[in-house]
Structures are given as C-alpha cells and as structure tokens.
Amino acid sequence: MTSASPTLSLIVASRNEGTHLHNTLQAALAIAPPTGGLEISVVDDASSDGSSRFLDHTPWLQQREAGQIRLTRVGERLGVSRARRRGAIGCRGEVLVFLDAHLTFPQERFWLDLLARFDDPGCDLLGVDCFDQRTLCSTAGSVYSSKRLCHQAPTWVPIQSEPLPFQPVPFVNGGFFAIRRHVYEHHEGFPDCLQGWGHEDRLLSMLAGLCGYRCWLDQSLRVGHLYKDAFKNHDGVPEQPWQDPHPEDGVAPPNVQFIHAQQGEGPVPLMLLNSLRCASLLYDEHHFALTVEQLQHDFGSLSLQQGLDVLAQERPQLDAYLHRVGLPPSLRDQRLTAFLQQFRTVLPMLDEAELHFCCTVHDQAHALDRIRTLPM
Numbered sequence: 001m002t003s004a005s006p007t008l009s010l011i012v013a014s015r016n017e018g019t020h021l022h023n024t025l026q027a028a029l030a031i032a033p034p035t036g037g038l039e040i041s042v043v044d045d046a047s048s049d050g051s052s053r054f055l056d057h058t059p060w061l062q063q064r065e066a067g068q069i070r071l072t073r074v075g076e077r078l079g080v081s082r083a084r085r086r087g088a089i090g091c092r093g094e095v096l097v098f099l100d101a102h103l104t105f106p107q108e109r110f111w112l113d114l115l116a117r118f119d120d121p122g123c124d125l126l127g128v129d130c131f132d133q134r135t136l137c138s139t140a141g142s143v144y145s146s147k148r149l150c151h152q153a154p155t156w157v158p159i160q161s162e163p164l165p166f167q168p169v170p171f172v173n174g175g176f177f178a179i180r181r182h183v184y185e186h187h188e189g190f191p192d193c194l195q196g197w198g199h200e201d202r203l204l205s206m207l208a209g210l211c212g213y214r215c216w217l218d219q220s221l222r223v224g225h226l227y228k229d230a231f232k233n234h235d236g237v238p239e240q241p242w243q244d245p246h247p248e249d250g251v252a253p254p255n256v257q258f259i260h261a262q263q264g265e266g267p268v269p270l271m272l273l274n275s276l277r278c279a280s281l282l283y284d285e286h287h288f289a290l291t292v293e294q295l296q297h298d299f300g301s302l303s304l305q306q307g308l309d310v311l312a313q314e315r316p317q318l319d320a321y322l323h324r325v326g327l328p329p330s331l332r333d334q335r336l337t338a339f340l341q342q343f344r345t346v347l348p349m350l351d352e353a354e355l356h357f358c359c360t361v362h363d364q365a366h367a368l369d370r371i372r373t374l375p376m
Helices: 020-030 060-065 078-090 108-119 181-184 199-212 270-282 285-299 302-325 329-342 348-360 364-372
Strands: 007-016 038-045 067-073 095-099 125-132 144-147 156-158 176-182 215-225
Touching: 007 060, 007 078, 007 108, 007 199, 038 078, 060 067, 078 199, 095 108, 095 181, 108 215, 144 329, 144 348, 176 181, 176 199, 181 199, 199 215, 199 270, 199 329, 270 285, 270 302, 285 302, 285 348, 302 329
Parallel strands: 007 038, 007 095, 038 067, 125 215
Antiparallel strands: 095 176, 125 176, 144 156
C-alpha cells in the first residue's frame, strides 16, 4: 500500500441478526473513513431470517459491485471462528477489525482515532470499551479476562473506576477488536480447530502474546454492544450460498485445513473439545492438568475421556500449528511463565484453578500447602 495511513478492513460474521446487521453497517460507514479508504467483508453464517437480503438491493448492491463491501453467504453454519476466517480472505487493510453485527459507534472520529493507536509500533492487537446499548453499562476500568483456565467463564476484572488508558492487557474482547494484518497472517487467521461459537478471541490474542506480539486496550474508544439475549430464534431456511469475488492481493485463503476427529455436535460437547484444544495450544503440562480437572467436574469423567481421545487424534495437527507459528512447546512453556507473571493480577482463572484442584486432591497436607500460596 502506498497511502500514508493504513487502510482498514472490517470483518463482520453474522447469523440471524434481524435489522442489526443493516444498522451496524450503516453506522460504520457514516463515520469519517481513514486515509486510504475502508472496506467491509460480511459473512452470513447460514442465517435463516433473511437478515443480509438488504445487501442485494440499492444502494448496497452498488457498493458490492464497487468492491467496498463483499458478501459471503454459506449454507451450513461455520461458527464464529471459521466465519471470521472466511471473511478475512481478500482483505487488504493493514489493520483488520473483527466486529459483531450489532454495534453502535457514538464517536465521529472513531476509525481515525483507532488507526492512530497503531502508530505505536508496539500495538499489535487493540480492544476498546464495549458498553451495553440497552443499559449503557460500560466495561470502563475493567480488563477482559476469564474466571477459568478452561475459558468457559469470561469475565471483566475491575482495575480502577476510570476508563483505562492505552495499556497492555492479556486478551482482547471478542465483540470488537483490531489486529495488524501481518500479525493475523502470522497466526494463519482465526484458529480453524475451533468449532461452534466460543473461545476464539481469547485463543488468538493469547497466542499472539505468547508469540511476542502485544495486546492493548484503550477505553477512550467506545462501541455500543447488544447482548445476545435480545435476539429471537429462527427456524427458516438459509439463503442460497454466495461468494462475491475477493481481491487476490489481500489475505490469502488458508493453505492448511484442520481435520476434525469429531465433526458436528456429538458425541463430545463442542465446548469441551474447544477447551481441550485451547489448553493443548496454550498451556504447559501443569496448567493443562488443572484445566482437565475443571472439565471433569463440568462434563463428567466419561465425556472428558471421550474428549481426551479426540484430542489425542488431533494433537499432531495442534503441535504442527505451534511449530508453524514459531512457538514449539518448550518455547511456549517459557513464554507462558512470563505471560502469567506479567498479568497475574488480572487472571483470576489461575487462583480458581489451583483452589479447585486443592479441593479435589486426596493429599490434604499437600492441598493445604498449595492453598497457602494463593493470594488472600
């Protein structure tokens, strides 16, 4: 690219959003675009409510024909990780922004100010303040984290009463975050090993941190977010699949496909498998064992063992992925130790996992010693 400022690519994965998708795109385009322009890639993930039909009509169709908006419709549900992965193909922006399809943008200079944060060469991923559109309740002063090592309980850890300034954080929040294109490409996009909806944002951002990239948060930048309990269920038929042409000079299609040892919904719950896949990629032996203990409590011994059997079949692919991104297990373990030390105060999942383990081990004296090491 030759423009002084990077162009921006917005990637929106959408499923049964009603009118929210239309409103989000309209609001995003109403903001002053950055130098070099703005493009939008929309993936309709097998919606059955016709929520992307407006893109087939004026003036949206003209924007698609001009290449400012690209539409992909799929007939079988991908889930958020693979839908985002599909939407990023062909995107040319130096910064990619992954956003939910139910957002508002109250700041007129939002895109310009967002890109200005990437003038700092140490900023590789960026999260913002996502406030609840209905209650106006803000995440300001809190860091996006997780209560559990298995990543099944996201949480916001309060740090101070005021919005947090531009500062490093362990994860970026999934409703809206930006990432440098070369960082996204280094990780081969969103992880294809995840199925369904869940864990994708924390996995990608923590992996980036372990690979030496940095996640930042700036809560002076704000977007309104509508939470999923406001949505209706639909039982209609998805639109016919469609793919607008994408530029060849953008993000390339993935050249490695993850072969799942289990497809679909059974017999092992997808969230159990996703937790095991995340733990296999992110954690050393000790923290993997703590995660397994949590998952056994949540899902029972039979489901857990079935999940571990599936993981054993998939682990060679997960290990190969770590080597491709330059993070073999020995280096991963070393980087993980530094990561946990840096962000210890905003990672309640560490203490929760240790306490849970202490409550389940048979060696009571050993358990008491471990409990004494936890912060009061």
